[in-house]
Amino acid sequence: MFRNGARRDHDSGPAPEALRLVKVTKSYGTADSAVTALDGVTLGLARGTFTAVMGPSGSGKSTLLQCAAGLDRPDSGIVRVDGTELTGGGEAELTKFRRGRIGFVFQQYNLLETLTVAQNTVLPLKLAGRRVDRRRAREILTAVGLGDRLGHRPDQLSGGQRQRVAIARALVTEPRVIFADEPTGALDTRSAREVLRLLQEAVRVHGRTVVMVTHDPVAASYADSVLFLADGRLAGRMDAPTADAVAERLAHLGDDTMAGV
Amino acid sequence: MFVLALRSIRQRPGRFLATLLSAFLGAAIIMTFNSMHDTAGQPGVDPVSSDTLGTAAGVVGGYGTLLVFFAVASTLTVNVRQRAAELELLRCSGATPAQIKRMVVGEAVAVALVGAALAIGPAMLGGRVLLDMFQDGGQVARSVEYSFGPIALVSGVNITLLAAAGAAFLAVRRVTRRRKERAGARRFLAYGALAAGATGVCSTFLFSATDEMLMAPPAQGAIMLSVGFALLAPRLLKGLLDRLVLSGASGWLAVRNLRQRAGELAGILVSLIMFTAVSTATLTMQAVESDAVAASGLVKSVDAKNLETLNLTVVGIIAVFVCVMLVNSLYAATTYRSREFGQQRLAGATPRQVLGVVGAEGAILTVAGVFFGTMAALAGVVPFTVVRTDGVLPDQFLGTWLAMVSVTAAATLGTSLVTARRVLRTPAVRAVAPAA
Numbered sequence: 001m002f003r004n005g006a007r008r009d010h011d012s013g014p015a016p017e018a019l020r021l022v023k024v025t026k027s028y029g030t031a032d033s034a035v036t037a038l039d040g041v042t043l044g045l046a047r048g049t050f051t052a053v054m055g056p057s058g059s060g061k062s063t064l065l066q067c068a069a070g071l072d073r074p075d076s077g078i079v080r081v082d083g084t085e086l087t088g089g090g091e092a093e094l095t096k097f098r099r100g101r102i103g104f105v106f107q108q109y110n111l112l113e114t115l116t117v118a119q120n121t122v123l124p125l126k127l128a129g130r131r132v133d134r135r136r137a138r139e140i141l142t143a144v145g146l147g148d149r150l151g152h153r154p155d156q157l158s159g160g161q162r163q164r165v166a167i168a169r170a171l172v173t174e175p176r177v178i179f180a181d182e183p184t185g186a187l188d189t190r191s192a193r194e195v196l197r198l199l200q201e202a203v204r205v206h207g208r209t210v211v212m213v214t215h216d217p218v219a220a221s222y223a224d225s226v227l228f229l230a231d232g233r234l235a236g237r238m239d240a241p242t243a244d245a246v247a248e249r250l251a252h253l254g255d256d257t258m259a260g261v
Numbered sequence: 262m263f264v265l266a267l268r269s270i271r272q273r274p275g276r277f278l279a280t281l282l283s284a285f286l287g288a289a290i291i292m293t294f295n296s297m298h299d300t301a302g303q304p305g306v307d308p309v310s311s312d313t314l315g316t317a318a319g320v321v322g323g324y325g326t327l328l329v330f331f332a333v334a335s336t337l338t339v340n341v342r343q344r345a346a347e348l349e350l351l352r353c354s355g356a357t358p359a360q361i362k363r364m365v366v367g368e369a370v371a372v373a374l375v376g377a378a379l380a381i382g383p384a385m386l387g388g389r390v391l392l393d394m395f396q397d398g399g400q401v402a403r404s405v406e407y408s409f410g411p412i413a414l415v416s417g418v419n420i421t422l423l424a425a426a427g428a429a430f431l432a433v434r435r436v437t438r439r440r441k442e443r444a445g446a447r448r449f450l451a452y453g454a455l456a457a458g459a460t461g462v463c464s465t466f467l468f469s470a471t472d473e474m475l476m477a478p479p480a481q482g483a484i485m486l487s488v489g490f491a492l493l494a495p496r497l498l499k500g501l502l503d504r505l506v507l508s509g510a511s512g513w514l515a516v517r518n519l520r521q522r523a524g525e526l527a528g529i530l531v532s533l534i535m536f537t538a539v540s541t542a543t544l545t546m547q548a549v550e551s552d553a554v555a556a557s558g559l560v561k562s563v564d565a566k567n568l569e570t571l572n573l574t575v576v577g578i579i580a581v582f583v584c585v586m587l588v589n590s591l592y593a594a595t596t597y598r599s600r601e602f603g604q605q606r607l608a609g610a611t612p613r614q615v616l617g618v619v620g621a622e623g624a625i626l627t628v629a630g631v632f633f634g635t636m637a638a639l640a641g642v643v644p645f646t647v648v649r650t651d652g653v654l655p656d657q658f659l660g661t662w663l664a665m666v667s668v669t670a671a672a673t674l675g676t677s678l679v680t681a682r683r684v685l686r687t688p689a690v691r692a693v694a695p696a697a
Contacts (some may be wrong), residue, residue: 044693066690071688071689071690072688072690091606091611091689092611092612092613095606095610095611096611096614098609099609104607106607106693108693108694109602110604110607110608110693111604112601112604112605112608113521113601114517114518114521114522114601115514117516119517123514123608124608124609126510126513126514127510127611127614128604128606128609128612129510147365153521169608187287188587225337259453261681
């Protein structure tokens with residue numbers, strides 16, 4: 001089902017490259033009305049990095065995230081998460097692939113309304129049939145500043161607090177890669193700052209790899225590097241980004257299209 | 262607003278299918294039985310035949326009206342709740358609450374009119390079959406000719422339209438107004454129903470074995486008890502769930518979901534309890550009665566035969582309606598959870614685990630509903646059997662009970678699992694996306 005990369009045969013530790021995409025292509029619709037969302041994207045992200053993916057609406061950001069995270073299958077090309085290749089198979093196989101390898105943070109939080117903060121956090125472990133370490137879950141929730149909200153339900157929390165629960169839930173399974181889809185899109189600036197700091201911490205303190213899709217230059221400036229996407233292709237990369245530099249680059253995106261990174 | 266209502270129906274005929282079905286079934290039943298009034302009203306019908314036909318029409322016609330009302334109200338409430346976003350949009354675009362009310366009532370009346378029109382043909386056939394049944398049983402003279410006249414037509418159409426309009430009015434009012442919990446009144450009604458039921462059941466012992474009316478107190482007692490249990494359903498379910506521990510991620514999630522949604526699921530539990538209680542109690546008692554008459558070597562009187570026909574018909578009608586309501590509300594409730602299922606899948610649940618959650622929830626609901634329904638049914642059946650025969654629990658009980666429980670379980674689990682399967686075809690990412 002899932003082919004291990006050559007390196008992993010000798011070493012069971014995490015692969016040095018957390019995410020690898022090779023010539024990934026994805027289009028929607030049929031025949032005449034087909035829209036190419038990803039057009040041969042190739043990229044590699046090292047372990048322990050924080051990368052922002054930016055681009056205008058319709059540039060293929062969300063498709064890139066969904067293909068890389070095993071939520072959707074590319075039409076062609078290779079996706080490798082933590083050295084293991086994602087191949088065909090039904091939803092059940094994809095789900096099992098994602099468990100333990102991938103964590104998610106979404107703009108709309110996607111917490112289950114019927115569960116408390118603590119229950120939402122341990123849900124991925126429960127579903128994966130893994131041992132639930134409640135003390136560890138409480139530690140993580142305390143670290144994101146929700147140690148006193150364990151018994152609350154999502155509708156009793158503010159947007160920023162809900163997103164912090166989502167981050168705790170993404171951290172608890174100790175995934176190789178955390179994908180964040182516009183994590184600050186629905187938050188006020190203060191809550192957004194807190195959420196971005198937590199994502200930074202996940203990389204610097206816990207050694208996770210974070211990939212964040214965003215259209216906000218300020219959010220992108222928290223990342224180690226920014227990948228720009230235009231019309232389904234990579235259109236440049238910026239290391240140690242600042243909000244102003246990112247905004248400037250975004251404004252001129254498409255003037256010069258670069259292939260590959 | 263009425264034009265908007267018609268356009269709204271034309272755009273989404275599927276959503277009104279359940280309402281149409283309830284209106285159609287209701288109108289068909291009302292017309293079928295009220296055509297007995299027409300038949301009895303013809304010149305030259307003897308008094309005994311006329312009496313039988315009149316009683317049948319009166320009793321079942323009354324039940325039918327109530328059932329149409331409840332069934333249409335149930336389907337419309339679901340329909341209106343699903344369209345909360347659309348109604349909100351209308352309100353934001355400048356529609357007054359009265360206009361929205363007129364639109365929903367208009368839709369309901371239009372659908373009910375179609376349902377009633379469709380029901381005329383089947384009702385004529387059904388009425389003929391019913392008259393044949395009465396004639397075969399010797400309750401009505403052979404010479405009586407079937408007639409489908411103004412009483413059947415006018416009452417059928419009017420009752421269906423009135424029930425639909427009233428039900429729509431209540432449904433939209435419940436949605437547009439923030440509902441205040443009136444737990445006190447509810448509990449009062451529940452205890453009242455339980456007390457009435459207990460009295461009915463106990464008064465069975467005041468009758469002697471051969472009394473014609475013997476079946477009435479325990480049957481009504483059982484129904485009242487089931488109403489009482491049904492009104493208390495949310496609290497009973499909560500009490501049960503607090504003690505329930507299921508293993509596995511699906512079971513764990515199911516119990517927690519149900520604890521939070523106990524109030525919403527009460528409607529489904531009501532259907533389950535009443536269906537089990539009414540059908541099991543009536544059918545078992547009828548079987549005991551028929552066997553007792555056969556054993557004594559007597560021939561059944563016309564009244565006893567009428568009672569039997571009516572009992573079976575009423576149970577049949579109730580069963581069909583409750584099934585429609587159950588299937589409709591479960592279908593709607595499950596469809597509505599598309600986003601929640603998507604969130605479970607994104608948190609790492611395989612489609613099988615999501616179905617496991619839905620199945621576990623359905624199983625818990627079925628067990629709870631069947632348990633309380635059985636309690637109510639037994640409360641009626643046991644006193645009746647003790648007075649009518651020498652036994653306590655009749656042999657017929659188990660078979661009837663098993664049949665009713667299988668129907669209940671099949672309807673509950675079948676609907677929710679099949680619907681959930683369909684809902685799961687939407688990719689998880691799209692299912693959680695905010696509605697555009």
